[in-house]
Amino acid sequence: MSKAAQSHDQGSSVGKVDGRFFTFAEPSDTMPLESGARLGPITLAYETYGELAANQDNAVLVLHALSGDAHAAGIHRSDDPKPGWWDTLIGPGKGIDTSRYFVICSNVLGGCMGSTGPSSINPATNRPYGLDFPMITIGDMVAAQKRLIDALGIPRLLAVIGGSMGGMQVLDWSVRYPEMVFAAIPLATTMRHSALAIAFNEVARQAIMADPHWQKGCYYDGKHPDLGLAVARMIGHITYLSDDALRNRFGRKLQDRNDFSCNFGADFQVESYLRHQGKKFVDRFDANSFLYLTRAADYFDLLLDESEEHVATVFAKALARFLVVSFTSDWLYPTYQSRAMVTAMKRAGRDVSFCEIEAPCGHDAFLLPIKRLATIIKGFLDRVHTEFRK
Amino acid sequence: MSKAAQSHDQGSSVGKVDGRFFTFAEPSDTMPLESGARLGPITLAYETYGELAANQDNAVLVLHALSGDAHAAGIHRSDDPKPGWWDTLIGPGKGIDTSRYFVICSNVLGGCMGSTGPSSINPATNRPYGLDFPMITIGDMVAAQKRLIDALGIPRLLAVIGGSMGGMQVLDWSVRYPEMVFAAIPLATTMRHSALAIAFNEVARQAIMADPHWQKGCYYDGKHPDLGLAVARMIGHITYLSDDALRNRFGRKLQDRNDFSCNFGADFQVESYLRHQGKKFVDRFDANSFLYLTRAADYFDLLLDESEEHVATVFAKALARFLVVSFTSDWLYPTYQSRAMVTAMKRAGRDVSFCEIEAPCGHDAFLLPIKRLATIIKGFLDRVHTEFRK
Numbered sequence: 001m002s003k004a005a006q007s008h009d010q011g012s013s014v015g016k017v018d019g020r021f022f023t024f025a026e027p028s029d030t031m032p033l034e035s036g037a038r039l040g041p042i043t044l045a046y047e048t049y050g051e052l053a054a055n056q057d058n059a060v061l062v063l064h065a066l067s068g069d070a071h072a073a074g075i076h077r078s079d080d081p082k083p084g085w086w087d088t089l090i091g092p093g094k095g096i097d098t099s100r101y102f103v104i105c106s107n108v109l110g111g112c113m114g115s116t117g118p119s120s121i122n123p124a125t126n127r128p129y130g131l132d133f134p135m136i137t138i139g140d141m142v143a144a145q146k147r148l149i150d151a152l153g154i155p156r157l158l159a160v161i162g163g164s165m166g167g168m169q170v171l172d173w174s175v176r177y178p179e180m181v182f183a184a185i186p187l188a189t190t191m192r193h194s195a196l197a198i199a200f201n202e203v204a205r206q207a208i209m210a211d212p213h214w215q216k217g218c219y220y221d222g223k224h225p226d227l228g229l230a231v232a233r234m235i236g237h238i239t240y241l242s243d244d245a246l247r248n249r250f251g252r253k254l255q256d257r258n259d260f261s262c263n264f265g266a267d268f269q270v271e272s273y274l275r276h277q278g279k280k281f282v283d284r285f286d287a288n289s290f291l292y293l294t295r296a297a298d299y300f301d302l303l304l305d306e307s308e309e310h311v312a313t314v315f316a317k318a319l320a321r322f323l324v325v326s327f328t329s330d331w332l333y334p335t336y337q338s339r340a341m342v343t344a345m346k347r348a349g350r351d352v353s354f355c356e357i358e359a360p361c362g363h364d365a366f367l368l369p370i371k372r373l374a375t376i377i378k379g380f381l382d383r384v385h386t387e388f389r390k
Numbered sequence: 391m392s393k394a395a396q397s398h399d400q401g402s403s404v405g406k407v408d409g410r411f412f413t414f415a416e417p418s419d420t421m422p423l424e425s426g427a428r429l430g431p432i433t434l435a436y437e438t439y440g441e442l443a444a445n446q447d448n449a450v451l452v453l454h455a456l457s458g459d460a461h462a463a464g465i466h467r468s469d470d471p472k473p474g475w476w477d478t479l480i481g482p483g484k485g486i487d488t489s490r491y492f493v494i495c496s497n498v499l500g501g502c503m504g505s506t507g508p509s510s511i512n513p514a515t516n517r518p519y520g521l522d523f524p525m526i527t528i529g530d531m532v533a534a535q536k537r538l539i540d541a542l543g544i545p546r547l548l549a550v551i552g553g554s555m556g557g558m559q560v561l562d563w564s565v566r567y568p569e570m571v572f573a574a575i576p577l578a579t580t581m582r583h584s585a586l587a588i589a590f591n592e593v594a595r596q597a598i599m600a601d602p603h604w605q606k607g608c609y610y611d612g613k614h615p616d617l618g619l620a621v622a623r624m625i626g627h628i629t630y631l632s633d634d635a636l637r638n639r640f641g642r643k644l645q646d647r648n649d650f651s652c653n654f655g656a657d658f659q660v661e662s663y664l665r666h667q668g669k670k671f672v673d674r675f676d677a678n679s680f681l682y683l684t685r686a687a688d689y690f691d692l693l694l695d696e697s698e699e700h701v702a703t704v705f706a707k708a709l710a711r712f713l714v715v716s717f718t719s720d721w722l723y724p725t726y727q728s729r730a731m732v733t734a735m736k737r738a739g740r741d742v743s744f745c746e747i748e749a750p751c752g753h754d755a756f757l758l759p760i761k762r763l764a765t766i767i768k769g770f771l772d773r774v775h776t777e778f779r780k
Binding site: 199 | 425521524525582583584585586588589590592593595596597599600601602617618620621624625628631632633636637639640641642650652653654656657658660661664665668681685688689691721724
């Protein structure tokens with residue numbers, strides 16, 4: 001999956017931008033990771049939409065969730081006819097208006113959609129990394145993105161925006177590179193995973209590692225752990241929806257039959273839907289990337305300590321104006337977790353807007369065409385763009 | 391696992407009760423199942439506590455959930471030192487007072503704790519049934535229990551009580567054999583699985599069936615699908631708890647370490663807990679039974695149709711007084727599903743008490759020592775016992 005990335009693993013020590021891949025951290029200048037390990041070379045796949053203003057005041061960095069990629073909007077390439085994963089929000093006249101803003105989206109470090117990850121070639125062995133890939137963190141993803149933004153010649157981003165694991169990157173950006181973030185929009189996210197979120201990720205990882213084809217991560221030459229990865233995706237998929245969403249969409253409707261099969265085929269439409277989601281996922285995603293990215297999300301902890309005194313320090317370094325958005329039926333990162341975030345931002349004296357959107361569709365709401373979401377993002381970007389130019 | 395059951399597969403055509411196993415439906419008189427198939431012989435493992443009154447007015451049938459067994463209370467056998475799964479509720483002076491009531495609990499049909507199920511010997515082949523075991527329903531479980539109650543010489547049960555899948559059996563008893571049920575106590579249960587509950591069961595089944603040792607159910611001579619069954623149990627276990635329960639018990643606490651391992655071992659205590667639950671389960675449970683029982687729960691549908699006119703007909707045949715109990719943090723069978731049940735009972739003119747108990751521990755609350763639960767069950771049994779004797 002990272003063949004494209006591999007073919008771009010050349011360039012200067014300051015990095016090479018070619019309009020679709022950015023390669024940096026050559027062997028002579030590997031990137032230090034939060035774990036203490038070093039990694040290089042690193043390639044990030046990215047896409048851009050719109051034009052960067054001459055005074056560079058209109059750059060918006062979009063950060064994707066677990067299974068996302070750099071292809072956030074439009075039909076960008078002739079070899080990929082699918083619109084981007086956030087095409088409902090990004091485009092001319094849309095919530096993030098590409099006739100006004102220059103939008104950048106890059107596939108995360110550790111991913112498998114063109115950026116360097118465990119399926120990439122390890123230059124030390126000339127074989128895919130597998131579990132030799134170092135553990136990466138949300139902070140490492142952000143540090144890599146920062147190199148891309150530097151290489152694109154953007155001194156300060158108008159805004160960083162993302163949902164779920166993308167929202168964690170937004171929060172990390174706001175405190176890691178405060179002077180580079182004028183505004184930050186974390187959606188449907190959290191400062192730290194709850195035990196429930198860790199539990200679901202852990203069971204999903206166990207499903208992958210229980211697949212005999214996983215082979216401790218060394219499966220690239222043979223069969224891949226497709227069945228395990230499909231089960232992992234099915235678990236994830238349930239957590240992205242909601243009781244209401246599943247009831248409204250599927251209820252107890254049967255598949256192609258008026259009665260039960262009395263075997264273990266897919267009788268209910270919801271079963272068939274989940275099996276389909278699982279199968280589709282294995283065609284485009286790498287099982288080891290799933291392990292690394294869920295682990296990075298579980299390790300992420302901006303709060304560290306829930307004491308009153310500590311809360312005020314979390315966003316003490318941040319300079320951004322924040323727009324925090326949660327969704328009523330999101331039970332993976334429920335609204336109380338967004339409220340805790342808002343409290344911490346306010347304690348640090350930050351400028352924060354908070355909106356809980358009534359939506360029955362669960363965690364995935366941030367990816368869906370919700371008019372109110374587009375409206376408040378558009379309004380917030382208009383405001384901060386005006387402030388930025390002053 | 392069903393060796394004990396197999397050794398008791400002899401007896402007369404009306405069934406044989408020996409104080410621990412009840413065998414009936416000999417080949418000459420197999421039991422018809424709801425699917426149209428016939429099954430026999432059938433053995434139910436059961437235990438009893440207390441003494442049946444001379445006038446038989448004090449019999450309480452306890453119905454267990456997915457992974458339960460006949461051993462509901464006390465330390466009943468010298469070869470099994472564990473107290474029963476509902477020992478906190480059943481015993482002298484407890485919520486279900488065995489100094490007053492005669493309590494019966496049997497392992498369900500399709501199970502693997504002494505009752506006939508897919509791991510039992512198929513008399514047609516002299517090998518374990520595996521997937522040749524017919525699909526069974528909640529109604530089939532109840533029909534088998536009815537034969538046991540008949541064989542014990544009990545014309546009418548004072549009460550039937552159970553939680554989760556046990557609660558489904560309670561509801562089924564109340565409409566299938568209305569004249570035999572004086573009172574019914576469904577706890578933490580539902581008239582029909584939501585799409586969310588089906589979704590979790592389906593993913594758990596997929597985890598089992600993805601295990602190459604599953605072998606389409608023919609694994610009894612070789613390795614069992616332990617890894618798949620462990621993942622299935624872990625999925626189930628998350629749904630039995632709650633966000634609050636997991637946060638209070640585990641939060642983000644680490645296991646044996648002050649820092650992250652940066653590998654895929656169990657770093658967080660919640661991960662270690664789930665892995666332990668998964669491992670423990672495979673030692674005592676049969677993967678095929680898990681498939682059959684979850685399928686029976688998914689198929690169960692007392693409501694069939696949510697139209698206003700239909701709701702009144704659901705409990706039209708029932709004669710029981712009902713006590714319905716739900717728990718605030720149960721998101722597998724949330725309170726709204728118990729309220730729908732209460733509405734249907736009231737439309738049918740039934741005598742219904744309903745209690746939603748404030749409990750942070752999720753669906754599993756019905757198994758925990760909650761004083762209020764014991765108190766209301768005790769009070770309700772006292773009342774119906776008095777009414778029964780009139």
